[in-house]
């Protein structure tokens with residue numbers, strides 16, 4: 001089974017390059033399951049029901065998210081009735097939506113780190129719980145670990161090595177050069193990178209963010225527009241064992 005995972009789709013520039021490229025990638029690379037992190041797809045902050053529907057219509061089988069999932073209030077009801085839109089599974093009991101879904105015989109799990117992130121339950125123990133509850137017949141298991149700190153992400157990779165097919169990091173918006181299959185057969189990358197405008201500070205207008213650092217004053221944050229790139233990984237998984245055969249980065253430059 002070939003899984004495509006597209007990194008954090010940022011604003012309309014990110015959505016546009018996914019719309020332009022997804023079908024070609026799926027066809028050319030023989031993709032079976034296409035997943036994207038879409039927590040920044042609405043102008044950089046959150047996701048709306050209409051945007052989620054558009055992304056599903058493009059051919060994405062599931063959408064993962066993270067701390068920005070709650071930015072748009074209209075998503076609260078929508079996520080309750082849309083299991084293919086995930087929020088991190090370790091948000092405390094009572095938050096709407098869920099953090100695991102099975103699509104095309106592939107389990108997709110979404111977790112969030114705790115270092116420099118909102119307070120949530122332990123993602124490591126949440127992973128244990130989700131995996132224990134999962135149908136053992138579902139061998140292919142993909143994890144989006146949405147976290148800030150490299151060490152927490154690498155730790156999750158090792159913690160789940162041999163128990164899931166892939167642990168791929170999101171949130172920092174910068175692709176890391178550590179794409180590999182770990183000893184136990186889990187494909188891993190600390191961060192898949194952003195799908196959006198790179199003439200920016202992690203997606204946001206660069207002048208605004210530099211000014212914030214210079215003055216320590218709050219300021220408006222607007223999505224940048226230029227140097228749009230799509231960043232993703234393609235993971236080949238043995239369906240009988242759930243172990244990854246290979247993982248490679250797949251990046252495309254737009255305008």
Ligand SMILES: [Fe+2]
Nearest residue numbers: 066067068171
């Ligand atoms: Fe995030």
